[in-house]
Amino acid sequence: MTDKERFVPDEGLAPASTVLPAAGELDEFTKPPRSQWANVWDQFKTHKGALWGGILFLLIVVTVFLGPYVWTIDPTHIDIRARNQGPSLAHPFGTDQLGRDMLARMMAGGRTSVSVGIAAMLLALGLGSLIGVMAGFFKRLDGPLMRLTDLFLALPLLPLLLVMMMLFREPLNATFGPEQGIFILIVCAIGITSWMPTARIVRGDVLALKEREFVLAARSMGTTNTKMILRHILPNVLSPIMVSATLGIATAIITESALSFLGLGFPPDFPTWGRLLFDATDYLQQYPERVFWPGMAISLTVLSVNYLGDGLRDALDPRIRGR
Amino acid sequence: MLTFTIRRLVLAVPTLIFISLVIFLLLQLAPGDPMAQVPLTVPPEVKEKMREALGLGQPLHIQYWKWLVQFFWIEPQVLIDHYLGTSFSQGDLRVISWQTRSPVMDIVIQRIPQTLWVVGTAYVVGILIALPIGIYSAYRQYSWFDQAGTFVSMVGFSVPPFFSGVLVIVIFSVHLGWFPSIYDTTHVVDDWDSFVYQLRQMIMPVMVLALQITAQISRFMRASMLDNLNQDYVRTARAKGLGEYTVVMVHVLRNSMIPVVTVIALGVPSIFGGAIITEQVFKVNGIGQLLIGAIQANDLPMVQTLTFIFAVLIVLFNLIADVLYGLLDPRIRYD
Numbered sequence: 001m002t003d004k005e006r007f008v009p010d011e012g013l014a015p016a017s018t019v020l021p022a023a024g025e026l027d028e029f030t031k032p033p034r035s036q037w038a039n040v041w042d043q044f045k046t047h048k049g050a051l052w053g054g055i056l057f058l059l060i061v062v063t064v065f066l067g068p069y070v071w072t073i074d075p076t077h078i079d080i081r082a083r084n085q086g087p088s089l090a091h092p093f094g095t096d097q098l099g100r101d102m103l104a105r106m107m108a109g110g111r112t113s114v115s116v117g118i119a120a121m122l123l124a125l126g127l128g129s130l131i132g133v134m135a136g137f138f139k140r141l142d143g144p145l146m147r148l149t150d151l152f153l154a155l156p157l158l159p160l161l162l163v164m165m166m167l168f169r170e171p172l173n174a175t176f177g178p179e180q181g182i183f184i185l186i187v188c189a190i191g192i193t194s195w196m197p198t199a200r201i202v203r204g205d206v207l208a209l210k211e212r213e214f215v216l217a218a219r220s221m222g223t224t225n226t227k228m229i230l231r232h233i234l235p236n237v238l239s240p241i242m243v244s245a246t247l248g249i250a251t252a253i254i255t256e257s258a259l260s261f262l263g264l265g266f267p268p269d270f271p272t273w274g275r276l277l278f279d280a281t282d283y284l285q286q287y288p289e290r291v292f293w294p295g296m297a298i299s300l301t302v303l304s305v306n307y308l309g310d311g312l313r314d315a316l317d318p319r320i321r322g323r
Numbered sequence: 324m325l326t327f328t329i330r331r332l333v334l335a336v337p338t339l340i341f342i343s344l345v346i347f348l349l350l351q352l353a354p355g356d357p358m359a360q361v362p363l364t365v366p367p368e369v370k371e372k373m374r375e376a377l378g379l380g381q382p383l384h385i386q387y388w389k390w391l392v393q394f395f396w397i398e399p400q401v402l403i404d405h406y407l408g409t410s411f412s413q414g415d416l417r418v419i420s421w422q423t424r425s426p427v428m429d430i431v432i433q434r435i436p437q438t439l440w441v442v443g444t445a446y447v448v449g450i451l452i453a454l455p456i457g458i459y460s461a462y463r464q465y466s467w468f469d470q471a472g473t474f475v476s477m478v479g480f481s482v483p484p485f486f487s488g489v490l491v492i493v494i495f496s497v498h499l500g501w502f503p504s505i506y507d508t509t510h511v512v513d514d515w516d517s518f519v520y521q522l523r524q525m526i527m528p529v530m531v532l533a534l535q536i537t538a539q540i541s542r543f544m545r546a547s548m549l550d551n552l553n554q555d556y557v558r559t560a561r562a563k564g565l566g567e568y569t570v571v572m573v574h575v576l577r578n579s580m581i582p583v584v585t586v587i588a589l590g591v592p593s594i595f596g597g598a599i600i601t602e603q604v605f606k607v608n609g610i611g612q613l614l615i616g617a618i619q620a621n622d623l624p625m626v627q628t629l630t631f632i633f634a635v636l637i638v639l640f641n642l643i644a645d646v647l648y649g650l651l652d653p654r655i656r657y658d
Contacts, residue, residue, distance in 0.1 A: 154338060154641065155345070156592075156633035158599055159614055163626060166618050167352050254483050258600055261485040262615060274485070281489055288493040295486035303481035310477075 043315040050311015056304035060297075064110035075104040075271060084287065093293055097283065106293055109271035114301070116186055116256045116272075121248035123191030125198055129241055132202025133229055137210065146203070149196050157193045161255065164189045165264040182266050186259065190252050198244040205237045239316035246309035250302045257298050273298045324649055331642050342634045347387050350623050393418045394628065398428050422622045430613065431629070437508050438609030442598045445529040449536025450587060456537070457544020457583075461552060462571060472541060479538025488531045488604035495527060502527050508608040528605045532598060536590070543586050547579035554578075581651045588644040592636035 044050060078098045085095045093102035135145040165185065172181035209215060210233075218232050257274030259265035266272050268279070273294040280290035381389075397417055403409060417426040460469035496504035503524050512521050551557065552575055560570045599611030606612075610629065617625035 151338060151341060154634060154637050155342060156630055156637060159626075159630045159633055160346075160349075162599075162615070162618050163346075163349060163630065166621075167349065250481070257483060258485060261600065262603060264618070277485065277489070284489065284493060285497055288497065291486075291489050291493065295482075295490065299478075299482045299486060302483075303477060306477055306481055 040315045044311055047311035047314055049307040050315070053304040053307030053311065056300065057308055060110070060301050060304070061114060064107055064114055067107040068104070068111075071103055071107065073101045073104040075100060075108040076269065077101070077104075084283075087289075094287075094289065096279070096290065102290065102293065105271045105276060106273075106297060109273045109276050109294065110297060110301075112183075112266065112270070112272040113253055113256060113274070113298070116183065116190070117249045117253040117301075119187045120190035120194070120252035120256070121245055123187060124195040124248050124252070125241060125245055127191065128195035128198025128244065129202050129234075129237075131195065132199040133206055133233060133237070135199065136203040136206025137225070137229060137233065142203075145199075149199050152193070152196050155193070158258070161189050161193060161259065162262065162264055165259060178267050179270055182270075186256055186265060190255050194248065194251060194255075198241065198248070201240045201244065202237050205240055206233055209233055209236055239312075242316065243309055243313045246305050246312060250305040250309070253298065253302055253305075324646075327649065328642075328646050331645060335638050335642060338638055339635060342638075343391065343631055344387070346627055346630050346634070347390065350627050351383065351386075390418065390624075390627070394631070401426075401428065418624050418628055420617075420622055420625045422617065422620050422625065427625050427628045430625070431610065431632070434608065434610050434613050437506075437607055438598065438602070438611065441506070441525060441528050441602075441607055441609065442532060444525065445532035445598075446536055446590070448529055449533035450540055452533065453537040453540035454544055454583075457541040458548055458571070458576065460541070461545045461548030464549065469545075472545070476538035476542050479534045482534075484531050484535065484601045485604055487534060488528070488601055491527050491531060492604070504605070506605045506607040528601055528607060531604075532601050539590070540583065540586065544579070544583050547582050548575060551575045551579045581648065584651060585644040585648050588640055588647055591640045592633065 078100060079095070080098060083095055083097055085091055087094050091101050091103065093106060095101055096105070131145050131149065135142045135149075168185050169182065172185050175181060176184060215228070215232060218228060223232070253273075256265060256272065257277070260272050260274030261278045263278065266275055268275070276294040277291060277298070280287070280294065283290060401417065418428065419425070420427045420430060423430065456472050460466075460472040463469055492504045495501045501523070504527075506524050506528060510517065510521060510524070512518050552571075557570060557575060560574050561567075565574075598607075598609070599614060601607070602609045602611040603615060614626065614629045616622075617629065
């Protein structure tokens with residue numbers, strides 16, 4: 001038996017909208033009909049970790065993007081007389097070795113880190129869904145595209161990312177300026193090295209969906225391939241894509257911080273959480289709290305996103321929902 | 324099974340050639356020049372000669388072919404010569420590092436033991452911690468132990484090694500002073516005291532790495548146990564009066580180990596390459612640090628060889644995982 005044959009009849013991959021309510025829930029039929037998303041929300045609410053994760057992530061995003069309008073100190077403003085200060089009312093997180101306000105730098109850094117995470121996730125998701133849908137839907141493309149996915153999975157990713165940073169930094173800096181250039185480079189590098197899991201999951205789901213009756217019905221009505229994918233296939237593979245999206249943000253943020261930490265990410269005067277952590281390790285003995293803030297920010301963001309993804313996975317899985 | 328293994332082995336060859344080509348072409352775009360460090364007083368003709376001696380300036384496909392020959396034909400010969408005292412490789416050009424002007428493989432061989440010691444120990448420790456946690460939290464699903472295990476593995480997933488590493492340095496080296504913060508690779512173990520020192524300097528990097536490995540594998544173990552605990556054969560085993568220990572530890576555990584063993588095999592390449600950041604934090608003089616140093620010094624042959632070694636390991640262990648899957652599970656015999 002080959003892999004593929006084992007895969008298709010797996011009912012576990014059935015999308016949420018197509019599963020009928022269990023026989024034991026007869027009283028459900030007397031209630032007014034509910035949308036799928038109301039059910040998903042109900043299940044999501046029962047997962048306490050996911051709920052708190054979602055709230056925390058929203059809070060972090062809001063602080064990072066709207067915070068600078070409230071806390072108006074310029075993160076690049078150097079006040080050499082106020083350097084290396086501890087926490088105070090004027091500087092709640094203290095100041096660094098050049099007297100720059102750490103709270104403002106944390107918010108500026110978070111803006112970059114979260115933007116990189118979201119942009120890289122969107123790119124990876126787009127690529128992964130495209131390749132997954134193409135491979136699952138068109139039989140002729142399946143072989144080559146899956147071999148390509150396997151090839152990418154066999155690449156040593158972190159070393160390659162480092163090499164890419166080394167190679168393309170200069171030309172992109174020259175074209176887009178140092179900050180824009182490195183942003184584009186990091187987003188593209190993370191995006192094109194992390195689409196493979198999404199592609200595999202989406203392909204598996206599309207393969208199972210393609211055999212269902214509603215696809216046959218739509219086909220018999222003369223639906224074209226494009227319409228079929230956009231109207232019937234994509235909405236039904238939305239749940240695995242959403243779960244990959246949350247987990248994608250987490251990996252992208254960690255990868256970006258790792259690159260910055262290794263000194264191959266954003267330029268030194270441009271704060272990101274990884275960069276702040278890296279700079280703070282030089283003053284580890286004197287001011288350990290300076291390592292703590294950016295590290296805590298990265299960990300909390302990733303932890304909240306991971307819990308959110310965990311809850312989404314449960315909420316979108318019709319086998320678990322209603323239990 | 325044998326045909327499957329052979330087919331996969333044959334398929335691995337084009338994969339590896341493709342990956343080597345990708346790495347080679349990517350590095351050809353590099354802006355660096357190995358002659359940048361040579362003093363300006365050296366005349367251009369001499370520089371041209373030096374460049375030729377390094378094998379530059381030839382057409383791309385010849386450079387690529389030469390590198391392949393050096394990597395797959397000459398380096399194994401050097402290895403045979405080293406062990407058997409023969410002289411197959413005498414006079415052949417090896418892959419030369421631009422940093423040290425010495426053969427790349429010699430440096431790699433020097434660095435591998437440090438990496439293997441630290442990361443290998445971490446892998447073993449991580450697995451040994453993860454398996455019992457996974458088994459027990461699946462057996463008592465949704466108990467406080469399971470919730471705590473879930474939280475710890477979530478933390479293990481979320482806290483990046485460059486934070487947890489720095490954090491343990493702050494706590495255990497700076498404040499408590501229990502362990503040295505820098506891993507001393509020149510340390511020789513020859514008596515009890517030096518062995519204790521070796522243990523002390525290994526504890527922190529091993530723990531940081533083991534946290535991540537534990538997080539992944541305990542999740543896998545738990546999921547795999549949960550899949551099996553509700554199977555019919557478990558009910559049958561209980562119904563015929565087997566003890567709870569036998570049911571869980573023999574029947575269920577053996578079946579749930581199948582996917583876990585393959586996951587463990589898939590993780591082995593990361594022993595060699597994935598610890599780049601941890602090695603950087605604790606200043607372990609291993610392979611990952613070598614790669615970072617080579618990238619910063621623009622040492623292309625070194626980067627090329629190291630990246631390719633990582634790729635070979637990934638392909639090899641993917642293959643081993645697939646074959647293991649077939650061997651362990653008679654339902655999946657790929658014929």
